[in-house]
Amino acid sequence: MVDRNCCVSGLAGVPQGVGTACQATQACCLGDGTCSMLDTIVCVNQFGGTPMGPNVTCTASQACCMPDGSCQNMDPLCCARAGGTSNPGGGSCLGDTNADGVDEACPARCCQPSGTCSEISSADCQAAGGSFSVGKGCLGDANGDGKDDGCCDCQADLDGNTVVNFNDVTVVIGCVGQPPTGNCAAADVTCDGVIDADDINAAVCAFQQNPGCCEPCLCDGDADGNSVVNFADVYQIILCDGQPATGPCASRDLNCDGLVNHVDIDAAVCIFQGFGDCCAPRGSCCLGDGGCATTTEAACAAVSGSFNLNGTCAGDVQACCYSADVNDNGITNFVDVQLIIQCYGQPPTGARYQMDVNCDCTIDQDDADVAICVFQGGMDCCTPTGACCQPDGSCQIVTQAQCDTQGGAYHGDDAQCAGSVEACCYDSGGPGGGACAVADLLCCAVDLGGVPLGAGSTCGDEQACCLSGGGCEDLSLSCCFDAQGTPLGTASTCAIDGAQLCGTCLCFADVDRNGTVNFVDVQQVILCEDQAPVGACEAMDLDCDGDIDPDDVSAAVCRFTGGVDCCGPRGACCLDAPTGCIVTTQGDCQVRSGFFQGLNTECGGAPEACCIDGGAVCAEVDATCCAGVLGGTPLGTGSGCLAPEACCLPDESCAALDPSCCAYLFGTPAAAGSVCEGGPGPDPLCGPCVCQSDVDGNGTVNFADVQKIILCYYQQPTGACANMDVDCDGVIGPGDANAAICAFQGGQNCCADCACHGDVNESGAINFADVFHVIQCIGSPPFGACQRMDVNCNGVIDIDDAETVICMWLGQSDCCVVAVPVGACCVGFQCSLQTLTECSARGGNYKGDGTKCTLGSCGLILGR
Numbered sequence: 029m030v031d032r033n034c035c036v037s038g039l040a041g042v043p044q045g046v047g048t049a050c051q052a053t054q055a056c057c058l059g060d061g062t063c064s065m066l067d068t069i070v071c072v073n074q075f076g077g078t079p080m081g082p083n084v085t086c087t088a089s090q091a092c093c094m095p096d097g098s099c100q101n102m103d104p105l106c107c108a109r110a111g112g113t114s115n116p117g118g119g120s121c122l123g124d125t126n127a128d129g130v131d132e133a134c135p136a137r138c139c140q141p142s143g144t145c146s147e148i149s150s151a152d153c154q155a156a157g158g159s160f161s162v163g164k165g166c167l168g169d170a171n172g173d174g175k176d177d178g179c180c181d182c183q184a185d186l187d188g189n190t191v192v193n194f195n196d197v198t199v200v201i202g203c204v205g206q207p208p209t210g211n212c213a214a215a216d217v218t219c220d221g222v223i224d225a226d227d228i229n230a231a232v233c234a235f236q237q238n239p240g241c242c243e244p245c246l247c248d249g250d251a252d253g254n255s256v257v258n259f260a261d262v263y264q265i266i267l268c269d270g271q272p273a274t275g276p277c278a279s280r281d282l283n284c285d286g287l288v289n290h291v292d293i294d295a296a297v298c299i300f301q302g303f304g305d306c307c308a309p310r311g312s313c314c315l316g317d318g319g320c321a322t323t324t325e326a327a328c329a330a331v332s333g334s335f336n337l338n339g340t341c342a343g344d345v346q347a348c349c350y351s352a353d354v355n356d357n358g359i360t361n362f363v364d365v366q367l368i369i370q371c372y373g374q375p376p377t378g379a380r381y382q383m384d385v386n387c388d389c390t391i392d393q394d395d396a397d398v399a400i401c402v403f404q405g406g407m408d409c410c411t412p413t414g415a416c417c418q419p420d421g422s423c424q425i426v427t428q429a430q431c432d433t434q435g436g437a438y439h440g441d442d443a444q445c446a447g448s449v450e451a452c453c454y455d456s457g458g459p460g461g462g463a464c465a466v467a468d469l470l471c472c473a474v475d476l477g478g479v480p481l482g483a484g485s486t487c488g489d490e491q492a493c494c495l496s497g498g499g500c501e502d503l504s505l506s507c508c509f510d511a512q513g514t515p516l517g518t519a520s521t522c523a524i525d526g527a528q529l530c531g532t533c534l535c536f537a538d539v540d541r542n543g544t545v546n547f548v549d550v551q552q553v554i555l556c557e558d559q560a561p562v563g564a565c566e567a568m569d570l571d572c573d574g575d576i577d578p579d580d581v582s583a584a585v586c587r588f589t590g591g592v593d594c595c596g597p598r599g600a601c602c603l604d605a606p607t608g609c610i611v612t613t614q615g616d617c618q619v620r621s622g623f624f625q626g627l628n629t630e631c632g633g634a635p636e637a638c639c640i641d642g643g644a645v646c647a648e649v650d651a652t653c654c655a656g657v658l659g660g661t662p663l664g665t666g667s668g669c670l671a672p673e674a675c676c677l678p679d680e681s682c683a684a685l686d687p688s689c690c691a692y693l694f695g696t697p698a699a700a701g702s703v704c705e706g707g708p709g710p711d712p713l714c715g716p717c718v719c720q721s722d723v724d725g726n727g728t729v730n731f732a733d734v735q736k737i738i739l740c741y742y743q744q745p746t747g748a749c750a751n752m753d754v755d756c757d758g759v760i761g762p763g764d765a766n767a768a769i770c771a772f773q774g775g776q777n778c779c780a781d782c783a784c785h786g787d788v789n790e791s792g793a794i795n796f797a798d799v800f801h802v803i804q805c806i807g808s809p810p811f812g813a814c815q816r817m818d819v820n821c822n823g824v825i826d827i828d829d830a831e832t833v834i835c836m837w838l839g840q841s842d843c844c845v846v847a848v849p850v851g852a853c854c855v856g857f858q859c860s861l862q863t864l865t866e867c868s869a870r871g872g873n874y875k876g877d878g879t880k881c882t883l884g885s886c887g888l889i890l891g892r
Contacts, residue, residue: 060820063103099131143175421467454478676714784844786836
C-alpha cells in the first residue's frame with residue numbers, strides 16, 4: 029500500500045480507493061476468457077474480472093466450447109464461469125473446417141424429441157426438429173431409459189406441469205440411491221447416471237428459480253458474494269448451522285450436501301485461514317501440543333499434525349495453552365481476540381478448537397483475556413491473573429509472578445481493578461494525607477491507605493495550605509481542598525509563606541475548590557449575597573468582613589478577570605482599551621497598570637466621544653476616564669468619534685478636527701471634503717463666508733439642510749440658526765436656500781456673486797452649447813443647475829441672457845450692459861431682484877434701482 033500520488037506519479041499505477049488493502053493473489057477470470065494471478069481488488073476494480081477464490085490458481089488453457097458452437101482457448105475454470113464446456117480431451121480450438129457452425133475441437137449433439145441422439149450439424153438438427161447443443165457428444169443409453177444419456181438437460185420438472193414445485197423435489201428425494209430408470213428415470217436431474225444429494229440440490233435450486241442449478245459445487249466460501257472470504261462469511265454460515273441449503277442459506281452449503289452444518293463452518297474457516305481442498309473428507313488431526321481438531325488432511329498437514337481419516341476428536345484435551353494466534357496468520361492481534369469473542373459459549377470442536385486458548389473446554393472471557401495478554405506482549409498468559417497495584421498507584425491485570433517482578437501488590441487470582449482512576453491523598457502526616465497520586469480506587473484504599481478524591485480528580489501542584497483548624501501543611505492542591513484548607517498558590521511553602529499569611533484574610537475566590545477561579549465561583553458568591561457566611565455560603569465571605577455583600581461579588585469578579593489584591597475599599601480604575609474602566613481596589617488597579625480615580629468613585633459607563641488637548645484629538649473612552657485621566661470633555665452617551673475634517677474656528681483659523689470636537693470648540697465644519705490651506709493668519713477656507721450648506725453637520729447636503737434654512741428665514745444667524753446664513757449676506761432668506769439647493773444638486777461656487785460670463789457650462793470656450801443651456805433655463809429661478817444662467821445679473825433668466833451669450837460668442841464687447849436697471853422687489857415678505865416693470869407686474873413693492881435684498885428689506889416674518 030502506498031500514497032496515492034506515489035502510486036500514480038512514481039509507480040505509474042492505478043489507486044484502488046482510500047482504505048483498500050492488498051489481498052493475496054488468486055486466479056482471476058478476465059472478460060476475454062484469459063486467467064491471471066491477481067490481487068482480488070485489482071482483479072475486480074481495475075480489470076473487471078472475477079476472482080475464483082483463495083488459493084485457486086490458473087491452469088493451462090484448453091479448448092472451451094461455447095453454446096453457440098464457437099471455441100476459445102481458456103482456463104477450464106474460467107470456461108465454466110463463462111457458461112462454456114471444456115473439451116474433455118483437452119487440446120486447443122481447431123476452427124470450423126466443415127462449416128457446420130461448430131469448432132472441430134468441440135463435440136456437438138442433436139437430441140431428438142424422442143430422446144435419441146445424433147452428431148449432425150446445427151442446420152440439420154434444426155430441420156429435424158431436434159435440440160442442438162455444444163460441448164458434449166452422444167453418450168448412449170447407459171441407464172436403459174430409452175433415451176441417450178447425453179440428452180439430459182438438467183430438467184427438474186419431473187411431473188411435466190411446466191413448473192418446478194415441491195412435488196418434483198419430493199420425487200427426487202424418494203429416488204435417492206435408485207438407478208435412473210422407470211419412475212425414477214427423470215430424477216437424475218444432474219445427468220450423472222446416479223440419483224443423489226446433487227440431484228436434490230439441483231431440484232431445490234430450480235424450485236427457487238435460481239439459474240445454473242446443475243453447475244458443479246465450487247466450495248469457494250464466499251457466502252456474501254463480495255469476492256473475498258473473511259470472518260463475515262464464516263459468521264453467515266454459522267447463522268445457517270443446522271438449516272437446509274435453501275433461501276438465504278443456499279450459498280452457504282459449501283460441500284453441497286443439501287444441509288448447512290459444522291462441516292460447512294469448518295470448511296469456511298479452513299478457506300478463511302488460507303488452506304486448500306477445504307471441502308475434502310475430514311478426520312481428526314492430532315497436534316503436537318496435545319490438541320485435536322476435526323479438519324481435512326491438507327489443513328492438518330499444513331499445521332504439522334497427524335491425520336486420521338476416520339478418527340474423531342473427543343472434545344476434551346490435556347491441560348495446555350494453545351497459541352493465541354487462532355487464525356494461524358503468524359501474529360496475535362485484535363483479529364484473534366475478535367474471533368474468540370464470536371465463539372463465546374460454543375463448544376471448542378471442529379474449527380473452534382483453537383478458540384479454547386486456555387484449554388478449559390469452554391470458550392469464554394478467559395480465552396479472550398489470554399489472547400489480549402499475548403497481543404500486549406505478556407508472558408505466561410495462560411497462568412491465572414489478577415489485579416496488581418503498582419507502586420505509583422496504577423493497576424494492571426497480570427500474573428502473580430509478573431506482579432512480583434514489577435514490585436507490585438498482587439490482590440489474588442481473578443481479582444479485578446476498580447477501574448476508577450482518581451486523585452488519592454495518602455502517607456498521612458496531616459488531614460487528608462501529605463502526598464498525592466492519581467491511582468486506581470482499589471490501590472488507593474487498600475495499598476496506599478489513602479483517601480480517594482473522586483472520579484476524574486487530579487493532584488495539582490504541591491503548595492502551602494492554610495488548614496481550617498489552624499496551622500500550615502505543604503499539600504497538593506486537591507489534598508489541600510480535601511482537608512478543607514486554603515492553598516496559598518503554586519510554589520508557596522509553609523516555611524516561607526505560611527507564618528506570614530495563614531491566619532489573615534486571603535480573599536480566596538476559588539469557592540468551589542476546583543483549582544481555578546471562573547464564572548461558576550462568581551455565580552456561587554452572587555447566590556449567597558445578603559446571606560450569612562455559614563453552611564454552603566461559608567466560603568463566600570471573600571473579604572472576611574462577616575457578611576456577603578456586593579464587595580464579595582466584586583472581589584470574585586476581580587479574581588476571575590485576573591486581578592490580585594481584590595478585597596478592600598474600591599473605586600474606578602481607568603485601564604487601556606479595550607478594558608476601559610473597572611471598579612476595583614487601588615492595589616489591584618496598580619497591578620493592572622491602571623489609573624485609580626479615588627475611593628468610592630464609579631465608572632462613567634459605555635465609552636463615548638472625548639475631546640482631548642483642547643479639542644484637537646477625539647477618543648472614545650469612559651466618561652470618568654475622559655475627565656480624570658485625559659483631562660478631556662466627554663460629549664455624552666452614544667456619541668462617537670468621526671474622521672477628522674476641516675473646521676473653521678472663531679478666529680478664522682482652520683484645523684482638521686473630529687466634527688463633534690469642532691462643534692465643542694464653537695467651530696464651523698467646512699464643506700465636505702475640503703482641506704485646510706494652512707499658513708499664518710486666517711485660513712482662506714475660513715474667511716468671512718465659507719458657503720457651508722451642510723448646516724446640520726451630518727457630513728452630507730440634503731433636503732434636511734434646505735428645510736432647516738427655510739425654518740430660519742429672516743431670523744438673526746445666531747443660536748439654532750447660526751449656520752443658516754449660507755451666502756454670508758447677513759440675512760437668512762431664499763438666497764441661502766438657493767445656495768443649499770445648488771450644493772444639494774451637486775453645484776459648485778453656489779455662493780458666488782453674479783459676474784457677467786458667457787461660458788455657463790465651464791467648458792473653457794463660449795459656443796452654442798452655452799446658448800442652449802441658457803435657453804433651457806429661461807423662466808427658471810437662478811439657482812441649482814440654472815444658477816450661472818443669469819448672465820446679465822438682473823435676477824431673472826430670460827432671452828436677454830441668451831442674447832448676451834450670443835454677443836460674447838460672436839466676440840463683441842459691452843455684451844453685459846443692462847439696459848433696464850433692477851432693484852429689490854418685495855412680494856409679500858419674499859425679496860428678489862426685478863426691474864420696475866417686472867416688479868409692478870407681479871404686484872410687488874419695488875425698493876429702487878440698485879437696491880439689494882437684505883435682512884429687513886421686506887419686513888420680518890414674526891414667529892418663524
